[in-house]
Amino acid sequence: MNEIDIKFLEDSFKKYYFNHFDLITSPERTSEREFGYQKFNSGMFRHISLKDNKELHLLFMQNIPSDVYCSNAYYAFPNSPMSEKDWKEADLIFDIDAKDLNLSCRKNHTISICNECNEISKNTSQCVKCNSTKLEKKSLPCKNCIDASKIEVNKLSNVLINDLGIDKENIHVYFSGNEGFHVYVYHSQFQQMGSKERSELVDYIMFRGAIPETFGMKKFKPNRSLFPDFNQKGWNGRFSKYVFGSKSKRSKIISELLDSGYPSFQKTLDDVSENIGVKIDPNVTMDIHRIFRLPGSINSKSGLSKILCTDLTKFDPYADACFLNDDSVEVLANCPIEFKLKNKKFGPYINQKISLPTYAAVYMICKKLATIA
Amino acid sequence: MLVLGQDEKAKYPFLADAGEYLKDKGFSLVQFGSDPVLKLSVEKALHRIKVAAAGEVYKSDLIDGQASKDYVLEREVFSFLLAIVLIKLTGMSTLIKRFALAESRRAENYLEKDLGNASNKSKIDLATRIIYDLFNIEITKENDFFVIPVSDYLKHSVTFHEREWKLINRHVENGKVFLTPDKTVRLIRKELGNYISSKIINAPKPSMIPGLENIVNELILISKKLTPTYTITTGEYPPCIKHAINVLEKGENLPHSGRFMLATFLLSKGQTVPQIVPLFKNAPDYNPRVTLYQLNHLAGTSGSATKYTCPSCEKLKTQDLCFITKECDNIINPLQFGKKRT
Numbered sequence: 001m002n003e004i005d006i007k008f009l010e011d012s013f014k015k016y017y018f019n020h021f022d023l024i025t026s027p028e029r030t031s032e033r034e035f036g037y038q039k040f041n042s043g044m045f046r047h048i049s050l051k052d053n054k055e056l057h058l059l060f061m062q063n064i065p066s067d068v069y070c071s072n073a074y075y076a077f078p079n080s081p082m083s084e085k086d087w088k089e090a091d092l093i094f095d096i097d098a099k100d101l102n103l104s105c106r107k108n109h110t111i112s113i114c115n116e117c118n119e120i121s122k123n124t125s126q127c128v129k130c131n132s133t134k135l136e137k138k139s140l141p142c143k144n145c146i147d148a149s150k151i152e153v154n155k156l157s158n159v160l161i162n163d164l165g166i167d168k169e170n171i172h173v174y175f176s177g178n179e180g181f182h183v184y185v186y187h188s189q190f191q192q193m194g195s196k197e198r199s200e201l202v203d204y205i206m207f208r209g210a211i212p213e214t215f216g217m218k219k220f221k222p223n224r225s226l227f228p229d230f231n232q233k234g235w236n237g238r239f240s241k242y243v244f245g246s247k248s249k250r251s252k253i254i255s256e257l258l259d260s261g262y263p264s265f266q267k268t269l270d271d272v273s274e275n276i277g278v279k280i281d282p283n284v285t286m287d288i289h290r291i292f293r294l295p296g297s298i299n300s301k302s303g304l305s306k307i308l309c310t311d312l313t314k315f316d317p318y319a320d321a322c323f324l325n326d327d328s329v330e331v332l333a334n335c336p337i338e339f340k341l342k343n344k345k346f347g348p349y350i351n352q353k354i355s356l357p358t359y360a361a362v363y364m365i366c367k368k369l370a371t372i373a
Numbered sequence: 374m375l376v377l378g379q380d381e382k383a384k385y386p387f388l389a390d391a392g393e394y395l396k397d398k399g400f401s402l403v404q405f406g407s408d409p410v411l412k413l414s415v416e417k418a419l420h421r422i423k424v425a426a427a428g429e430v431y432k433s434d435l436i437d438g439q440a441s442k443d444y445v446l447e448r449e450v451f452s453f454l455l456a457i458v459l460i461k462l463t464g465m466s467t468l469i470k471r472f473a474l475a476e477s478r479r480a481e482n483y484l485e486k487d488l489g490n491a492s493n494k495s496k497i498d499l500a501t502r503i504i505y506d507l508f509n510i511e512i513t514k515e516n517d518f519f520v521i522p523v524s525d526y527l528k529h530s531v532t533f534h535e536r537e538w539k540l541i542n543r544h545v546e547n548g549k550v551f552l553t554p555d556k557t558v559r560l561i562r563k564e565l566g567n568y569i570s571s572k573i574i575n576a577p578k579p580s581m582i583p584g585l586e587n588i589v590n591e592l593i594l595i596s597k598k599l600t601p602t603y604t605i606t607t608g609e610y611p612p613c614i615k616h617a618i619n620v621l622e623k624g625e626n627l628p629h630s631g632r633f634m635l636a637t638f639l640l641s642k643g644q645t646v647p648q649i650v651p652l653f654k655n656a657p658d659y660n661p662r663v664t665l666y667q668l669n670h671l672a673g674t675s676g677s678a679t680k681y682t683c684p685s686c687e688k689l690k691t692q693d694l695c696f697i698t699k700e701c702d703n704i705i706n707p708l709q710f711g712k713k714r715t
Contacts, residue, residue, distance in 0.1 A: 164523060165548020189524040189548060197527040199688075204540040209691045214542040233546045283629060 004372045005365050006040040010064045012324050012362050013298055016305075017060045020323055023305065024060070024296030026053045028186070032074040032088065036291045037065035040300070046291065049079035066300035069291035072184075082289060089191040092198070093292060094205075095284035096152045097180035098145035105144045109337050112137055113368055120334050120369065138367045140339045141179045149180045150312055155278045156183055159205050163234050164188075175317045177299025177306040182292065199286040207235065207277030212265040215239055216254075219262050224254050242276050243268065303362035319343055324359035331361045333370040339363070381499065383433065383446045384483040386453035387476065387569050388503070394450060405455060406584030414448050418455035419588055425475030426468065426595050430482070461578045462589045465596035473570035480565060481558050488519065488554035504557075508564050518544075518551040521560075526550040529560045534687050534705045611710035612696040613689055614638050624655040630684075630692045632656075634707070636671050637683040641708055646672055683708050 001009075017024070027033060030053070036046040037059065050056050060068070071078070072093045076086035099106070112135040113120050114127035121128045124137060139145075153173055160166045160183075172184045190201065203209050212219070215236065216227035228236035230247060243257075244250040257265060284290065293299060293306045304321040318341050333349035333356075340346070346360050353373050356364075364370035382389050395401065405411045424431040433449055453476070460468045487493075487500035501512045501519075510525045523545060530538045544551040552560065581589070610618070617635040620627045627635070632653070639649050646668045653664050666675070673680035685706050689695040704710055 162547070163545045165546075189522050193524055193527065196531045197524070200527050200531055200540050201523075203691055204545070207541060209536060209539040209687075210541045211536050213537070234544060235541065236544070 001041060001365075001368070002371065008329070008372050009040060009066070009300070009303075009362060009365060012303070012358050013066070014061075014064050015325060016298060016323055017064075020296070020305075021057055021060075023307070023323070024056070024294065026050065026056045027070055027295075029074055030056070032076075032078060034071040034073065034075060034078040034085070034291060035059070035294075036069040037063060038067045038300075039063060040066045047079050047081065049077075066298075068294045068297040070294045071289070071291045073288055073290075087288065090288045092185040092188055092190045092193075092201075093285060093290075094156055094183040094185075095176070095180065095281040096149050096156065096183065096279065097176070097281060098141050098149050099139065099179055100281060101145075101148050101152070101279055103145060103148055105142055106139065109140045109142050109145075110137055111140070111335075111337060111367075111369065120336065122336055136368070138369065139179065140335075140337050140367065145179060146317060150315075152279050153181050153183060153312060155276070156205065156280065159278060160185060163204075164190075164201075173309045173312055174295055175304075175307050175309055175315065175321050177293060177297075177304045177321065178301045181309070182306070195286045195288050198288065199282065202280065202282045202285050205278045205280060206282065207269075207273040210235075210269045210273070212262055212269065215265075215269065217257065217262060217265040222258055222262070224251075224258060227254050227257075238276055239272060242272060300366055303359065303366045322359050324362050326357040326359065328355050329358055329361045330355050330373040331364065331370040332373045333364055335364055335367075335369040379443075379446055383449035385480055385503065386450045387480070387572055389450060389454075394454065398447065402458060402579060402582055406582040411451075414451040415455055415459075415585065415588065417448055417452035418459055419592070421452050421456045422459060422468065422472055422592060423595065425472040426599060428471070428475075430475050430478045433479070457573050457576055458579055458582070459585070459589060459592060460573060461576055462581060462585070463592045463596060464578070465593060467599050468592065468596045469570050469573050471599070473566045473573065476569050477562055477565035480569075481562055485554050485558045488557060491517075504561060507568055508561050510561070512557060515551070517553075519554060519557045520549040520551050521557070523548055523550055526552075526560070529564065532563060534685055536687060609711060610638075611701065611704075611707045612698050613694055613707055616696045617694070618652065621652055621655055624657065626657055628692075628694075631694050632667075633671070633681070634684055634689060634692075634694055636668055637681050638707055640668075640672050640680075641683055646674070 031049065031051050033049070034046065035048040035050055035056075036044055037048075038044050048059070050059065059065070071090070073085075073090035074088040076088065078085060080086075107124070110124055111120060111122060112124050112127070114130060114132055115134040115136060116132040117127060117130045119127050119129040124135065126133045127135060157168075157171055157173075160171055161168055166185055166188050170186045170188060172186070174182045174184065176182050190198070193201070216224075218226065227250075228240045229250075230237060230240045230244070232240065240250070244253050257268065295306050295308060298305050303324060304317060305323055307317075307321045309315040309320075318339075322341050330353065332351070332353050333347070334351050335347045335349045338345060338347045341360050341363060342357075344357075344360075346356065349370075361370060361372075365372070377385070377388060382394075400411070405415050421431045456472065460472055484500050484503065487496040490496045497514065501514075504510055504512055510521055510529075512519050512521050514520075523540070526543070527540065530540070536542065540550070609615075614635060617627055617631050620631070621635075635652070636649060639652075640646075646665065649668055650661070650664055653659055669675040671681045683706060684692075686695060686697075686701070686704060689707070701710065702713075
C-alpha cells in the first residue's frame with residue numbers, strides 16, 4: 001500500500017477512534033490480558049499489557065494502529081514471552097466465517113488481484129493479463145454471505161445453550177468487521193480447559209467423528225427400537241429432524257437405513273455433519289493463546305468495525321458497523337463489483353476517478369481496489 | 374477423609390494408610406520375612422504381582438465383595454501392601470506399571486458393581502465419594518445414569534483413542550454427560566492407575582527384609598522378560614505422511630492440520646527444522662520466515678517451549694488426513710507405523 005493511502009486510512013481511523021471511544025471498552029480483567037496491534041505495512045506488536053481503559057485509549061491515539069487485538073486468555077504476566085506468561089484460563093471463542101461456508105454466491109463477488117502485474121479481474125484461477133497463477137483474492141461479501149453466517153451463529157447458540165448448558169446472557173455475538181461473526185462465551189465450565197479438550201468440544205459442535213452405534217445403527221443384529229426420536233435432546237433430536245423429516249416418515253426411513261446396512265450409515269452421518277453440523281473454524285477455538293480483534297476496533301480488511309450484535313436478525317453490517325465519516329474524497333477506483341454501504345449503492349467502477357464518501361473510499365482502499373487520486 | 378468399613382478396605386486397599394494399617398494390626402515388616410503364618414500373605418502378594426505382570430486381574434477371596442472371615446480380609450489388605458513393598462525392593466518400573474494397571478482394573482470392577490447397585494444407596498454414595506475424593510469429579514445420579522460436567526468428562530476422555538469416547542458419541546444435555554456405571558468407572562481407569570502407581574512411587578523404599586531375597590530376585594527376572602523390544606519392519610513413511618508429502622510436492626495446498634501432522638511426525642522421527650523446511654517450499658502460500666517460525670515453535674525451540682507431538686490416527690481421521698492401508702496394522706499413531714512389538 002502506498003504512503004498516501006496509508007496516511008488517508010490512518011487519518012480516517014484516528015477520527016473514528018477519537019469520536020467513538022464509547023464503542024471500545026476494555027475487556028473484563030483488562031490487566032490479565034495480552035494485547036497486540038499492527039500498523040499499516042508493518043508486523044505485529046504483541047505481548048503488551050494494559051492496566052485499564054485509559055491505557056488502551058492511549059495505545060490507540062499514540063500508534064494509530066490498523067488493527068488491535070486482545071487475548072481471550074488471562075495470564076499472570078501478560079507482557080512476558082509466551083512460555084513465561086503463566087496461563088490461567090481463557091474465554092471460549094468461536095469464529096464463523098462466510099468464506100468457510102462453500103456458498104455459491106462467492107464466485108459472484110470475489111475479485112483477484114495479480115501479484116505480478118496488479119491486474120484486477122473476476123477470474124479466480126489465473127490473471128487475465130499475464131496468466132500468472134499467483135493471485136490475491138478479495139471478497140466483497142454479500143447479504144447472502146451474512147445471512148448464511150447468521151444461520152450458523154444460531155445453530156451454534158442452540159448447541160451452546162441446550163447441550164452445553166451455557167446461559168444465554170453469557171453468549172456475546174460480534175460482527176468480525178469483515179466476513180463473519182465471533183461468538184464469545186464467558187464464565188462457563190470450559191474456561192480452564194486446554195487445547196485438546198477444546199478441540200473435542202469443536203468436534204461435538206461440528207458433528208465430527210460420530211459412530212453409527214450412537215444413532216441407533218448396530219453392526220450386528222441391528223434393532224429399529226434403538227434409533228433416535230424427535231423429542232430427544234441434543235444431537236439425537238436434531239438427527240431425527242434432519243434424517244426423518246417428519247414423524248410420519250420415521251418408520252419408513254428407519255427401514256431404508258436398516259436395508260442399506262451399517263457401512264452406508266456412515267455416509268448418512270457424513271451427510272448430517274455436512275448439513276447440520278455447525279461450521280466453525282476449528283483452529284480458532286482450540287487455540288488458547290490467540291489474540292482476537294478487539295471489539296469496537298476497525299478491521300483493516302474492510303474499514304468496518306467489530307461490533308456487538310444485540311439483535312442478530314436485524315443486524316446489517318454494512319449499515320450498523322460502518323462508522324467512518326461521509327467527507328468526500330477523490331479516488332481512482334477499479335472495483336468490478338457493486339457493493340452497498342450505509343444503504344447506498346457503489347460501483348462497479350472500471351479504472352474510474354470518482355468522488356466518494358470517506359467510508360466507501362476506505363472500504364475499497366482496504367480491499368486494494370482503489371487508491372487516493 | 375473417607376471412613377472405610379472392613380469390606381471396603383479389602384476392595385480398595387490403596388485407600389488404606391499402609392504404615393498405620395500394619396501398626397494397628399500390631400505387625401512390623403520384618404516379621405513377614407520370618408513368621409510362617411505371615412508368609413502366607415507374602416505368597417499371596419507374590420501371586421498378586423505375578424498375575425498383574427501377566428496382564429491379568431487378580432481374583433481375591435472376597436465373595437460378592439464381602440470378606441467371609443476377618444483373616445481373609447486381613448490377608449487381602451496385607452497382600453496388597455506387601456506387594457508394594459516387594460515391588461519397591463525390585464526397583465523395576467515395569468512392575469509398578471503393570472501392578473497399578475491390574476489393581477486399578479480390579480478396583481474398577483468393584484466400583485462398577487457399587488455404582489450399579491441400585492438397591493444400595495450407601496454403596497453408590499461410597500463409590501461416588503471415592504471418585505470425588507481421589508479425582509475431584511462430582512458425579513450425580515439421574516435415573517439410571519451417572520451425570521458429570523462436560524468439562525470433567527473431556528479432561529479424562531481426550532486421552533482415549535476409541536471413537537466411542539468422543540463427546541459426539543455421548544448423550545449430552547444441559548452441560549452434562551450421561552454415563553452408565555461401567556463407562557463412568559472406565560473414564561477414570563487411567564487416573565485410578567496413576568493414583569495407585571503414584572502411591573507406589575512415593576512410598577519410601579524399605580531396606581531388604583531378610584527371608585524375602587529370593588522372592589525379590591524372582592520378580593526382577595520376571596520384570597526383565599517383560600520389557601518389550603521392537604523390530605523395524607519397514608522404513609517407509611505411513612500413508613498419511615506420504616499423502617501429505619505428495620500434496621506438497623505437487624504444489625497443492627495442504628491444510629494447516631496436515632502441515633502440523635507432517636512437521637510433528639518428522640520432528641519426532643529426529644529430523645531437524647532445516648531438514649524439514651524445504652518440504653514446504655512448493656506450498657502456494659510459502660513464506661520462509663513464517664515456516665521457520667512455525668517449525669521452531671512445534672519443535673519447542675521457540676515460544677512456549679512445548680514440543681508438539683504427532684496427532685493420533687483417530688484425530689487425523691476426523692481431519693480427513695487418514696489414508697489407512699493394511700500395513701497400518703491397528704496402530705493408533707502414525708509414529709508407530711512399521712514397528713512391530715516382539
